[in-house]
Amino acid sequence: MRFGFLIYPGVEELDLVGPWEMATMWRAYAGGPECLAVSETGGPTVCAKGLKIAADTDFERCPPLDYLLVPGGFAAFDEMANARLVGFVAAQARSCRHILSVCTGAFILQAAGLLHGRRATTHWKALERLAALPGVTVAEERHVRDGTVWTSAGVSAGMDLTLAFIAAEAGAEAASTVQYNAEYFPDGRVYGTAHRADAASAYFRSLAPST
């Protein structure tokens, strides 16, 4: 089994690496799939915040994937018009068991025709823009599963998404082993009041600031 992680110029670092860490922990400790990073041309890519990450393979050489995760970033709004990239996602999706997106990666899924008639979510900044596209029902949740298509809210939400996905594919004890090894027991602290804005997603807008 193979789990592919899409990389493109301007991809948001944690969108990619949060799920990568959970999936590679699944591989290391609970029998999960081989993980590989794939980009259009292979080689190094500069991410949204300047980190340089290199792909393991390119679109031509990439083997058939069982799972594919599409991370986001502002650059996803450019990549959703990149016919080669959207075509790669659409072609892999035909044989993938599941497709996942983080943040604005949902826009690439939509461009590939994968959100038609489905519930999905994205970063709070992009909820209205996603809702304006045809065929998709936007949910203001941290992550959403609709059949074989999994989408998450922004940036850090990909970790919660991937753990939920592992639990569904391999069982709660596999997810438990990953969570334990990644020591993913967040302190749940909520700082200040920025998140109480009208633009915020419903699932966190009402959280009380920690004292």
Place this chain on the structure above:
Amino acid sequence: MRFGFLIYPGVEELDLVGPWEMATMWRAYAGGPECLAVSETGGPTVCAKGLKIAADTDFERCPPLDYLLVPGGFAAFDEMANARLVGFVAAQARSCRHILSVCTGAFILQAAGLLHGRRATTHWKALERLAALPGVTVAEERHVRDGTVWTSAGVSAGMDLTLAFIAAEAGAEAASTVQYNAEYFPDGRVYGTAHRADAASAYFRSLAPST
């Protein structure tokens, strides 16, 4: 102001990129410091789970840093005996305002003499090993501040550490802005029972599995 992120062969991906994302969000949205990745020789490094990440600079060319974060990974047990790397950390620490570590990065801080007489923490797998070293008092907490030295538990704990650090350096509203943009409002789900083992850190050992 400059915030350096140490990279070395076998560094754990999320140890590095979780804090990197929070710090670069601080830079992008709340006036935080310039962020740069530094390794012994510069250039690409293969991380613990196979991701290839390239540094921005090397030890010789790295400018004086205001903050330095040392991520972990099993490879930290090798790097704590790397005199050049430990020397770089010790030398930067003399002029840094704050030093932070994630996971087993604490062992590199200890080798650099930075944990003497301090409370600190690390990944649950390494708590006993850290406690056996001279001068350090180990706390089973998600993250620990002792003056200008900040240490966190394993892998994902670096994100909580970095948000707490930003709140202390720049105020709760700066941390709030970062948390909001990174959409770091974890669902708090606890999978299964792996974390209830005797080896677990006290702060999460008693968490009830989510239903």
